[in-house]
Amino acid sequence: MARTTADITVPDLTGKLAVVTGASDGMGLFLAGRLAAAGAEVIMPVRNRRKGETAIATIREWHPGAAVSLRDLDLASLRSVATLGAALRDEGRPIHLMINNAGVMTPPTHQYTAEGIELQFGTNHLAHVALVAHLMPLLRAGRARVTSQTSVAANSNEINWDDPTWQGPYNAGRAYSHSKIAFGLFGLELQRRSEAGNWGITSNITQPGIAPTNLLAARPEVGRTRDTMSVRLIRVLSRVGLLGTPQTAMLPALYAATHPDARPGRFYGPQSVANMSGRPGEQKLYSNLRSEEDAARMWDLSAKLAGVSFPA
Numbered sequence: 001m002a003r004t005t006a007d008i009t010v011p012d013l014t015g016k017l018a019v020v021t022g023a024s025d026g027m028g029l030f031l032a033g034r035l036a037a038a039g040a041e042v043i044m045p046v047r048n049r050r051k052g053e054t055a056i057a058t059i060r061e062w063h064p065g066a067a068v069s070l071r072d073l074d075l076a077s078l079r080s081v082a083t084l085g086a087a088l089r090d091e092g093r094p095i096h097l098m099i100n101n102a103g104v105m106t107p108p109t110h111q112y113t114a115e116g117i118e119l120q121f122g123t124n125h126l127a128h129v130a131l132v133a134h135l136m137p138l139l140r141a142g143r144a145r146v147t148s149q150t151s152v153a154a155n156s157n158e159i160n161w162d163d164p165t166w167q168g169p170y171n172a173g174r175a176y177s178h179s180k181i182a183f184g185l186f187g188l189e190l191q192r193r194s195e196a197g198n199w200g201i202t203s204n205i206t207q208p209g210i211a212p213t214n215l216l217a218a219r220p221e222v223g224r225t226r227d228t229m230s231v232r233l234i235r236v237l238s239r240v241g242l243l244g245t246p247q248t249a250m251l252p253a254l255y256a257a258t259h260p261d262a263r264p265g266r267f268y269g270p271q272s273v274a275n276m277s278g279r280p281g282e283q284k285l286y287s288n289l290r291s292e293e294d295a296a297r298m299w300d301l302s303a304k305l306a307g308v309s310f311p312a
């Protein structure tokens with residue numbers, strides 16, 4: 001079957017400063033590459049410098065002269081997030097665009113961040129909440145658009161209000177959904193708070209469909225050494241054009257972060273759940289993301305757990 005290729009036009013981003021998390025691999029690498037190709041200067045905070053250097057070399061091969069640079073960040077440590085925040089505040093440059101893209105999915109064992117918080121909730125959600133809080137003066141100065149990557153997994157399971165950091169009984173799939181519901185609620189609440197408090201930033205959320213990336217693949221560093229049957233199936237479906245690739249799956253985030261038609265407080269994804277065309281569009285909010293009461297509750301809880309505060 002022929003793959004339908006779809007793409008979007010990215011406006012000229014000359015003079016804009018962007019921050020993209022998780023840009024050493026998968027969708028983040030393509031996101032950073034496309035922003036740089038449009039003229040943005042892109043800061044890529046990475047956990048693994050060696051992989052980061054390779055990513056930079058790849059982007060420069062695609063787009064010679066791309067203005068991309070690395071910073072150190074381990075999202076599994078709130079101290080590391082605070083250190084990056086302080087370093088960027090010291091640099092003092094307004095940020096115009098931020099894509100909260102990094103993530104982990106279903107580690108093979110119950111793992112925790114440096115602060116003892118379940119790894120997926122800590123990495124996918126709390127660390128990004130903290131990063132946004134630490135960067136708030138720069139985001140406000142740049143009247144930034146903040147785009148946060150959730151998942152189709154936010155459409156199943158529910159928030160574990162009884163044990164949000166998963167100290168008790170654990171299910172990795174439920175914890176992944178929990179992290180992505182929490183993060184989706186955060187991205188929507190960020191828009192509401194910014195609007196109410198005149199912070200001058202906007203926020204929207206995205207889901208990329210499904211694409212074979214390291215997120216799903218065998219990853220020895222987290223103790224998984226073989227692709228599961230379902231991962232092999234995803235690879236095959238992607239190859240024949242029935243699921244996305246990293247290049248197409250990142251399009252909703254690219255659209256939400258840059259396109260003049262993308263609106264604050266909205267949810268963008270591929271036009272079909274299977275990401276057959278890869279063309280992004282606005283999506284109906286998953287029921288898990290609709291409650292403003294849940295969003296406000298998660299906001300307060302997350303700020304407390306992350307030890308950060310936001311403007312009034």
Ligand SMILES: NC(=O)c1ccc[n+]([C@@H]2O[C@H](COP(=O)([O-])OP(=O)(O)OC[C@H]3O[C@@H](n4cnc5c(N)ncnc54)[C@H](O)[C@@H]3O)[C@@H](O)[C@H]2O)c1
Nearest residue numbers: 022025026027047074075076102103151210211213214215
């Ligand atoms: N691939 C899919 O099918 C799919 C589906 C739904 C949602 N998503 C979401 O899309 C986003 C991008 O995922 P991807 O598929 O490109 O995966 P990926 O594994 O290729 O990339 C994830 C990135 O996050 C970074 N990261 C993970 N833990 C980190 C840490 N502790 N500190 C710093 N960086 C860290 C990784 O180094 C990597 O660069 C994730 O948020 C993921 O949850 C992916």
